[in-house]
Amino acid sequence: MTVHLKDIAEYTGVSIKTVSNVVNGNFARVSAEKRQQVLDAIKKLNYQPNVAARHLRKAPVGVIAYAFPDLSNPYFSDVGNAITAAAAEQGYTILLDYTRSEREKELLVVKGLRPHLVDGIILDSHTLDVEDVPSDQTKGAIVLLGERLFGAPFDHVLIDNVAAARIATQHLLSLGRRRIAVIGVVEQCQSEAPSLRLQGYMQALNEAGQELDPLLLANGGLWHRADGAASMRYLLSLDSPPDAVFCFNDLMALGAMSVLHEAGLRIPEDIAIIGIDDIEDGRYAHPSLTTIAPDKEKMGQCAVSLLIGRIKGTRTQAPECVNVPFHLCIRKSTVGNAQ
Incomplete structure (x- = not known):
């Protein structure tokens, strides 16, 4: 059974407009209580947006989202730069999606409820569990970064x-x-x-x-x-x-x-x-x-390559976990002037 916005509205007792605002990420227009009601209903009723109907497109648009948790940590901007450079080499544009480590924002990312037109997502999640993500790649192309969602059915890039x-x-x-x-x-x-x-x-x-x-x-x-x-x-x-x-x-x-x-x-x-x-x-x-x-450059290249392979259908094998290289960079905080 297909679940529509009106079904969510009837289930929660709120207006279709309120449901639409939550689905499209317009949280400022909805109270925290109603927002949580709608998000809970979306999960319980397994609402899946009809992307083709909403956006009237089937062809790729050449845009990849990088969803990351912390704008104040330079590490994530370094990784974002590496992803942007790798995507540009393949003719893709990167859309930055700052989730603030908030569960509801990460849920919107993995369930395709963002209004943005993207072909796939590189996600560094800090709140989701394996049960929260789609059960297979047919629900959308996703590549994971970082130390969470081990065992999810997506390619995963990180260090050991x-x-x-x-x-x-x-x-x-x-x-x-x-x-x-x-x-x-x-x-x-x-x-x-x-x-x-x-x-x-x-x-x-x-x-x-x-x-x-x-x-x-x-x-x-x-x-x-x-x-x-x-x-x-x-x-x-x-x-x-x-x-x-x-x-x-x-x-x-x-x-x-x-x-x-x-x-x-x-x-x-x-x-x-x-x-x-x-x-x-x-x-x-x-x-x-x-x-x-x-090796953040390698991390970006690997994540983009894996994702584009899923987007284009050239990568059909089982998801894998890829450990990118790292090295010890010795400076003065441990060896003083001996370095």
Whole structure:
């Protein structure tokens, strides 16, 4: 049975215009309560928009959406630049869809309820579960980025987070650091990145015969600079502060470094710092930030190639998970002037 807008309206008791506003993303015109009612009904009744009828087109339009969660994190703009460049080489334009890590916005993306005319979506989700996404590629071309929706029936591009974290920790251990803290632990996190990176950290400690000190596991909050700063203050308050800190992203590392400067501590002589992401700010920090550098250009190229293959029907094999390369980029925050 085909579900129409009027069916959603009757089910929720709101007007068809209100349902239309929600479907088209015009949230400013709908109260939060009614918006949630409509979204719940859309999911329960399995409403699927008739794209051909709504947009009167069947041919590709040469537009790909990149849906990402955090506009304030330079990592996502770096990936967006890589995707844009790769898409341009294939004659495609990129539409940026900023979801703010909000579940209702991500649901609109995967269920095709955006008013935009796009051929496919590259999605970095932070809130959805596998049950939320279409059951197969026939519902629309989607490629996933990041550490969520493992097991969903779509091609997935990311780095090996466990290996990356293990290498970061091994680097600190190789420098003779023994009280190595982490900043970025998040309980019940929307992404699996914190748990995967914690796993890699713990593997490296175990391989080196180092015992884990739970006091050295600092909360990551939203993984922003302020969260790194707050966690660094906590670590400095310990009776036995760390001699090195592995931050689960560069933004938190920059926040942690600012607190160390305020405290009059030397980096790396007193405390060494390493991050993940290789954002531009880290290269110009004082001292420059050692980091795990994902190959973001390769990530963009791979995601675009996989998606266009699905769009054009030239890629028909089962979805796969692709790990793109990364490397340890050693700078002064761990080795000082020795680098």
